[in-house]
Amino acid sequence: MLNEHAKLLAVFKQTGEIVGRKKLQKLIYIAKKMNFPFFEKYQFHFYGPYSEELNLRMEEMCHLSFVEEVREKKAGYYQYRYTLSEQGDEFLNLSNYELPEEKGILNELNEQSAKFLELVSTILYFDDLPKEEVADKVYTLKAKQNYTETDLEEAYQFIDRLKASSQGQVS
Amino acid sequence: MAKRFGVLEEEKVFKDPVHRYIHVRDELIWELIGTKEFQRLRRIRQLGTTYLTFHGAEHTRFNHSLGVYEIMRRMVETIEQDMAWDSEERLVCLAAALLHDIGHGPFSHSFEKVFHTDHEEWTKGIILGDTEVHNVLKVMGEEFPKKVADVIAKTYHNKLVVSLISSQIDADRMDYLQRDAFYTGVSYGHFDMERLLRVMRPTEDQAVFKHSGMHAVEDYIMSRYQMYWQVYFHPVTRSAEVILSRILHRAKDLYEQGYEFKDKPKHFYSLFSGKITLGDYLKLDESVILYYFQEWQEEEDPILQDLCRRFMDRKLFKYVECDPSEQMKIWPELIQLFNKIGLDHNYYLVIDSSSDLPYDFYRPGEEEERVPINLLKPNGDLRELSRESDVVEAISGKKRTDHKLYFPKDLLDNQQTFAEEKQRILKLLMAQEG
Numbered sequence: 001m002l003n004e005h006a007k008l009l010a011v012f013k014q015t016g017e018i019v020g021r022k023k024l025q026k027l028i029y030i031a032k033k034m035n036f037p038f039f040e041k042y043q044f045h046f047y048g049p050y051s052e053e054l055n056l057r058m059e060e061m062c063h064l065s066f067v068e069e070v071r072e073k074k075a076g077y078y079q080y081r082y083t084l085s086e087q088g089d090e091f092l093n094l095s096n097y098e099l100p101e102e103k104g105i106l107n108e109l110n111e112q113s114a115k116f117l118e119l120v121s122t123i124l125y126f127d128d129l130p131k132e133e134v135a136d137k138v139y140t141l142k143a144k145q146n147y148t149e150t151d152l153e154e155a156y157q158f159i160d161r162l163k164a165s166s167q168g169q170v171s
Numbered sequence: 172m173a174k175r176f177g178v179l180e181e182e183k184v185f186k187d188p189v190h191r192y193i194h195v196r197d198e199l200i201w202e203l204i205g206t207k208e209f210q211r212l213r214r215i216r217q218l219g220t221t222y223l224t225f226h227g228a229e230h231t232r233f234n235h236s237l238g239v240y241e242i243m244r245r246m247v248e249t250i251e252q253d254m255a256w257d258s259e260e261r262l263v264c265l266a267a268a269l270l271h272d273i274g275h276g277p278f279s280h281s282f283e284k285v286f287h288t289d290h291e292e293w294t295k296g297i298i299l300g301d302t303e304v305h306n307v308l309k310v311m312g313e314e315f316p317k318k319v320a321d322v323i324a325k326t327y328h329n330k331l332v333v334s335l336i337s338s339q340i341d342a343d344r345m346d347y348l349q350r351d352a353f354y355t356g357v358s359y360g361h362f363d364m365e366r367l368l369r370v371m372r373p374t375e376d377q378a379v380f381k382h383s384g385m386h387a388v389e390d391y392i393m394s395r396y397q398m399y400w401q402v403y404f405h406p407v408t409r410s411a412e413v414i415l416s417r418i419l420h421r422a423k424d425l426y427e428q429g430y431e432f433k434d435k436p437k438h439f440y441s442l443f444s445g446k447i448t449l450g451d452y453l454k455l456d457e458s459v460i461l462y463y464f465q466e467w468q469e470e471e472d473p474i475l476q477d478l479c480r481r482f483m484d485r486k487l488f489k490y491v492e493c494d495p496s497e498q499m500k501i502w503p504e505l506i507q508l509f510n511k512i513g514l515d516h517n518y519y520l521v522i523d524s525s526s527d528l529p530y531d532f533y534r535p536g537e538e539e540e541r542v543p544i545n546l547l548k549p550n551g552d553l554r555e556l557s558r559e560s561d562v563v564e565a566i567s568g569k570k571r572t573d574h575k576l577y578f579p580k581d582l583l584d585n586q587q588t589f590a591e592e593k594q595r596i597l598k599l600l601m602a603q604e605g
Binding site for chain 2 (some may be wrong): 001002004030039041043044045048050053056057059060063064065087089090091093095126137141
């Protein structure tokens with residue numbers, strides 16, 4: 001029953017709290033690219049890969065009180081914090097769903113800033129292109145974020161580390 | 172340099188029930204329409220299984236694609252002078268509008284859920300791969316196909332162009348809302364498109380709308396809202412989708428178990444094994460899929476046979492509204508009862524959530540990823556739509572999620588065997604509705 005919902009609940013169980021919708025979107029996308037079994041459909045949007053399906057699923061889980069959502073006012077925008085609720089935990093236990101790894105990649109992703117995850121997910125979105133073309137895409141489509149060459153290099157190193165970890169842990 | 176396409180000697184027109192006429196003046200567009208990949212869209216219904224609910228909904232992706240092209244043609248006519256575009260940018264827009272759905276397959280939504288394929292990847296594959304579409308696009312220059320693919324993928328450098336085909340108010344939605352309303356016969360879905368096009372103003376990143384045209388935009392948003400609930404989220408259509416996806420799951424499971432089909436489903440083999448090529452994909456259309464469903468009604472496997480009969484004869488599952496937080500308490504008992512009466516719950520007890528559906532609502536922003544609809548005030552300021560419109564504000568924050576539990580009520584009503592268990596199942600299910 002609601003297996004895809006259960007997977008997301010398992011993410012909250014593992015990471016504790018995820019701050020920001022953008023971070024959540026990118027975290028799931030990157031995990032998916034690392035062969036985690038998420039099937040939410042992504043398209044390229046304003047901040048990079050984005051899934052309307054994931055967004056709606058989160059809304060469902062908030063309505064069902066499986067996930068607690070706290071809205072905080074920030075300078076010029078609202079930010080959302082997400083945690084697993086008691087009811088969500090109960091549902092997760094009943095569904096018997098377990099993520100392919102206990103700790104590691106998801107926590108590591110959650111420790112990064114949303115801006116950095118936006119860059120990493122954008123690079124992964126264009127992973128069929130040569131590096132120079134990826135850089136062109138980043139500088140053109142993300143002009144307002146002012147990513148530097150060093151940022152890109154750091155993102156590539158991060159991706160390499162993720163790939164190395166995921167090969168051992170995700171089946 | 173090879174000759175590029177120019178303008179047709181005589182304008183061609185397609186008679187269309189939504190836009191009256193669709194005008195084609197460019198050789199490029201005419202040639203694209205004639206490709207076999209585009210003609211294939213005639214055999215793929217725009218609304219998938221909706222024809223089982225609204226019998227008029229037999230229109231295809233072909234009609235819709237021409238409609239999106241026509242709206243884009245009108246938009247570009249208005250915008251290109253303001254933006255000083257070159258002629259290539261105009262053709263990129265038109266080709267992208269025409270081809271935006273070229274990668275859709277038969278009953279795309281269910282296929283994508285079951286086989287984890289993505290029609291947008293196929294769109295890219297068709298535009299950039301070894302196809303007639305690619306060969307036609309290439310006549311305009313080596314980079315031209317890539318530009319068209321980038322617009323459709325929303326990764327093109329010109330964000331205004333992307334927004335015309337894919338944003339919260341775009342040519343795609345403007346066509347499908349009107350077309351789906353026309354063919355389903357519902358009275359929602361209508362709005363004043365002429366007015367919208369007249370009040371549209373281009374900016375660097377997106378098209379915005381003159382504040383004086385706010386009511387036309389409101390009308391469009393209301394149409395969208397009503398169409399979602401009345402047509403796209405219709406519970407009977409969702410029942411048909413549930414059965415369709417179970418058929419595909421069952422056929423795949425049987426294939427993996429080494430089951431001997433009476434009529435070998437060779438068109439499905441590459442899908443089942445997850446190694447589908449572009450050539451395999453392009454051979455799939457609704458005639459092919461319905462042929463197999465017809466044949467599988469005679470299969471030995473009782474589940475596949477039953478599900479196909481249900482789909483072909485429209486003997487769909489019934490549903491109850493369900494609250495998964497309550498449902499989880501009775502779920503183990505339901506599973507046990509289904510097992511006892513010999514019904515595989517994986518195929519006969521299915522929760523369908525609104526997030527399983529491919530449609531989205533208008534949302535104003537707030538850390539969202541989608542660019543909101545902006546109104547242009549007389550002083551040049553931009554204001555997000557829901558901050559100006561009480562009507563839009565009223566529906567923007569509304570609950571838009573629901574869950575339904577589908578099951579074969581006819582089998583449970585037949586109580587010649589396992590009467591007690593079936594009565595208990597029905598009692599548990601009906602209690603869900605309160």
